[in-house]
Amino acid sequence: MQTFKRQTVMQWLVYLVLAIMLVFTLTPILFMISASMMDRNQILRMPFSWIPETFKQANFVKAVQGNDQSYIFIRNISNSLIVSITVAITTVLIASLTGYGLAKFRFRGQNIIFIMIMATMMIPFEAIMIPLYMVVTKLHIQNTYTGLILPFLVSAFGVFQMRQYLTTFPTEFLDAARVDGMGEIGIYWRIVLPNCKPVIATLAILSFRNQWDNLLWPLLVSQTEKMKTIPQYISSFALERSTDEGAMMAAALLASIPMFLLFISLTKYFIGGSAVYESRKG
Amino acid sequence: MARREYRGIEKKQARWGFAFVIPSMLFFSLFSFYPIINAFYTSFFDKRALSKAPPKFLGLGNYIRLFDPARAASELSFLNSLRATLVFTLGTFIPLLILSLLVAVFISNLGNNKAKKFFQIAYYSPAILSSVVAATIWMIIFDPRGLGNQWVNFLMHTPGIDHKWLVDPVMEQVSTMVIYFWKYIGYFVILFITGLATIPPTLYEAATIDGANKNQTFWRITLPLLKPTVVLVSVMAMLQCLKTFSTQYMLYTNGAPRAPINVITFNIYVTGIQQQYLGRASAMSVVLFVLMLVLTLLQFKTTNSEQTEY
Numbered sequence: 001m002q003t004f005k006r007q008t009v010m011q012w013l014v015y016l017v018l019a020i021m022l023v024f025t026l027t028p029i030l031f032m033i034s035a036s037m038m039d040r041n042q043i044l045r046m047p048f049s050w051i052p053e054t055f056k057q058a059n060f061v062k063a064v065q066g067n068d069q070s071y072i073f074i075r076n077i078s079n080s081l082i083v084s085i086t087v088a089i090t091t092v093l094i095a096s097l098t099g100y101g102l103a104k105f106r107f108r109g110q111n112i113i114f115i116m117i118m119a120t121m122m123i124p125f126e127a128i129m130i131p132l133y134m135v136v137t138k139l140h141i142q143n144t145y146t147g148l149i150l151p152f153l154v155s156a157f158g159v160f161q162m163r164q165y166l167t168t169f170p171t172e173f174l175d176a177a178r179v180d181g182m183g184e185i186g187i188y189w190r191i192v193l194p195n196c197k198p199v200i201a202t203l204a205i206l207s208f209r210n211q212w213d214n215l216l217w218p219l220l221v222s223q224t225e226k227m228k229t230i231p232q233y234i235s236s237f238a239l240e241r242s243t244d245e246g247a248m249m250a251a252a253l254l255a256s257i258p259m260f261l262l263f264i265s266l267t268k269y270f271i272g273g274s275a276v277y278e279s280r281k282g
Numbered sequence: 283m284a285r286r287e288y289r290g291i292e293k294k295q296a297r298w299g300f301a302f303v304i305p306s307m308l309f310f311s312l313f314s315f316y317p318i319i320n321a322f323y324t325s326f327f328d329k330r331a332l333s334k335a336p337p338k339f340l341g342l343g344n345y346i347r348l349f350d351p352a353r354a355a356s357e358l359s360f361l362n363s364l365r366a367t368l369v370f371t372l373g374t375f376i377p378l379l380i381l382s383l384l385v386a387v388f389i390s391n392l393g394n395n396k397a398k399k400f401f402q403i404a405y406y407s408p409a410i411l412s413s414v415v416a417a418t419i420w421m422i423i424f425d426p427r428g429l430g431n432q433w434v435n436f437l438m439h440t441p442g443i444d445h446k447w448l449v450d451p452v453m454e455q456v457s458t459m460v461i462y463f464w465k466y467i468g469y470f471v472i473l474f475i476t477g478l479a480t481i482p483p484t485l486y487e488a489a490t491i492d493g494a495n496k497n498q499t500f501w502r503i504t505l506p507l508l509k510p511t512v513v514l515v516s517v518m519a520m521l522q523c524l525k526t527f528s529t530q531y532m533l534y535t536n537g538a539p540r541a542p543i544n545v546i547t548f549n550i551y552v553t554g555i556q557q558q559y560l561g562r563a564s565a566m567s568v569v570l571f572v573l574m575l576v577l578t579l580l581q582f583k584t585t586n587s588e589q590t591e592y
Contacts, residue, residue, distance in 0.1 A: 018389070018401060021385055025405050029407060029408065029411070032415075032419045035422065044427040045427075094306055098303050100302055101299045104299070105299020107295075109300075116310065116315075117306060121578075122575050124570065124574050126525050126567070129554075130560055130564050130567055131318070131567075133555065153309055209410070215414055215527070216551065219551070219555070220555055230412075231414040234418060245422050249422065251418075255414075256412070259410045262410075
């Protein structure tokens with residue numbers, strides 16, 4: 001009887017902790033959504049009421065118009081999309097090519113190359129951004145898409161993931177295709193890539209998201225309003241409109257829509273995707 | 283004859299393998315190895331972005347300047363940055379580690395699979411927002427009239443008190459920690475849930491038959507077997523915290539004082555890009571690199587020596 005009581009108390013404690021964490025993680029998101037529709041006075045009213053009294057369209061209009069009615073928001077969000085999608089594609093292509101080469105071929109220097117690529121994981125981007133900035137200035141690709149994209153074409157982690165995944169890929173398939181006279185590039189394109197879908201999805205999402213979230217590099221590279229990305233837009237919009245909380249939240253919400261959509265449609269790759277890090281311990 | 287032909291195929295194969303690896307090799311040489319070597323090199327010079335004169339060789343001058351105790355009193359010194367980064371890292375990753383482990387164990391023990399999935403998705407959702415958006419939301423929550431004060435005052439029964447979230451130096455650090463914690467908690471919960479899933483359920487069954495209670499199984503079975511995951515997650519969380527930039531940048535540009543949140547990356551950005559002292563910023567980058575390298579090596583060492591056999 002005694003233990004039974006303790007068990008139920010423990011059970012309730014567990015639910016309590018989970019519930020508190022749930023409130024903590026979700027309320028700021030709900031706050032953003034409901035505040036984006038609110039008038040400034042309602043957002044900062046004490047106590048806060050969660051239901052918007054009116055739907056304030058002006059918030060969204062301001063968010064899209066930007067600080068000087070130039071609608072630079074559209075250009076900036078497109079820039080982010082261009083950069084993030086390009087990086088996702090190049091990362092998947094180059095990482096799969098390299099991972100395939102390392103997993104399914106035997107050649108001299110193979111191990112050294114793999115170790116060297118893995119070693120670059122220990123070089124944080126923040127530590128090499130100054131030299132990269134000097135490279136970009138020297139190449140005169142500041143303020144261009146090339147400059148924004150170039151340092152992120154592929155990631156060591158992506159190569160690692162692809163290699164691990166392809167190591168378990170049955171070599172017989174590849175040999176059968178070779179016997180049938182398929183070329184090596186054809187094998188990569190028509191057999192290897194289509195069989196890597198889950199790892200490709202995970203890697204593409206990871207790369208897309210990293211660029212969508214990237215503030216530091218665009219701060220170094222983009223100099224004109226036109227070449228700025230969405231994190232920079234939010235940052236300067238928040239600065240100029242620091243007294244217009246509703247518009248700030250509307251801008252934040254609009255900037256999050258692509259990630260929301262991606263998350264809703266591909267949840268399992270997000271949740272499973274971070275778990276892939278686990279394989280690093282093997 | 284047959285053997286030679288076979289070797290010919292193998293050679294051809296080797297060439298293809300090498301060809302597939304070339305793009306990556308080029309990329310990593312140009313955008314990882316060259317820059318880090320260049321960072322070391324530049325850190326020995328007084329290099330400025332706009333000056334036409336050849337940079338003056340300083341030897342260890344930049345490093346001596348960074349660690350000069352006489353400058354430690356200055357609010358924006360590098361030593362202060364190191365301290366701000368350390369405070370932020372410890373203050374963020376310890377709660378992150380403990381709570382994500384706790385929550386992961388709780389979620390794994392839930393009977394209902396739908397509930398499991400729901401909690402994972404809900405906790406993970408802040409991670410899909412960009413750091414800039416996260417900081418923007420929390421800046422409004424931390425407004426003197428915002429939700430932050432209302433919640434804390436409600437919980438602590440201190441009506442009408444402003445906790446100066448973005449003004450007071452200590453509270454400002456706490457605010458950055460809260461934002462970061464909020465954004466990454468779900469991510470680490472999922473890492474732990476994955477780690478927990480690798481522990482064979484037979485071990486728990488055996489323990490239950492032997493009469494162990496939940497508490498005992500956690501300390502005697504779960505935790506020891508989860509040790510590699512704990513080490514991995516803690517080092518990953520630490521590295522992540524050491525690289526923090528966006529949160530601090532957002533708070534600073536929106537009027538919060540700089541000194542308490544002048545983390546290393548932020549200092550590199552200001553010194554190298556805004557003030558154009560490339561040499562000095564490179565020296566800071568090298569220090570950051572070495573710091574993170576030591577932690578990463580520590581990770582590999584501990585995880586490799588702690589392989590558990592079931």
